[in-house]
Amino acid sequence: MAEAEAKMKQFGGGGGAGPDAERGRFPYCVVWTPIPVLTWLFPIIGHMGICTSTGVIRDFAGPYFVSEDNMAFGKPVKYWKLDPNKVYSTTPNAWDTAVHDASEEYKHRMHNLCCDNCHSHVALALNLMRYDNSASWNMVKLCFFSLLYGKYVSIGGFVKTWLPFVLFLGVIVTVVLTLHLR
DSSP, rough: HHHHHHHHHHHTSSSOOBBBBTTTOOOOOOEEOOOOHHHSSTOOEEEEEETTTTOOOEEEEEEEEEEOOOHHHHHSSEEEEEEEEOOOOOTHHHHHHHHHHHHHHTTTTOOSSSSHHHHHHHHHHHHHTTTTTTOOOOOHHHHHHHHHEEEESSSHHHHHHHHHHHHHHHHHHHHHHHHOOO
């Protein structure tokens, strides 16, 4: 058992330090932040990135551009901690290699809001590392897994995500009730 654990650590499956929102470090995590206006209308839609084993954030921020530690729409408000022991690869440093290779691939791609976007970049990284022994990660699966398993970095992150939607919904309900009661 100890030999297997040592081998996993050698291949990048050591676990590392936990998330540190103050320093902006989220090792082995998928991170998420709201997109103004779009998230206000649809709170489950936002901008996504994937972090290296040291917590450096990589995100497909626009056409032919993958940023490093500077997410396109601000600091992460939500993270989904992944288990590096679920990486099915025998290559050294498999997690970081997959994140790097996905980022290099997306430096040569046009950004498309609906089809080839930040979620697709994260999905490619997870597919390359065969996370959870799967090569079928996609943006829909990531959206729902992030919704189910993601944790907010703070109460402020939760408020930043949901308050605009609740206010928008309140305005709509108020207008509808006002017009209906006339």
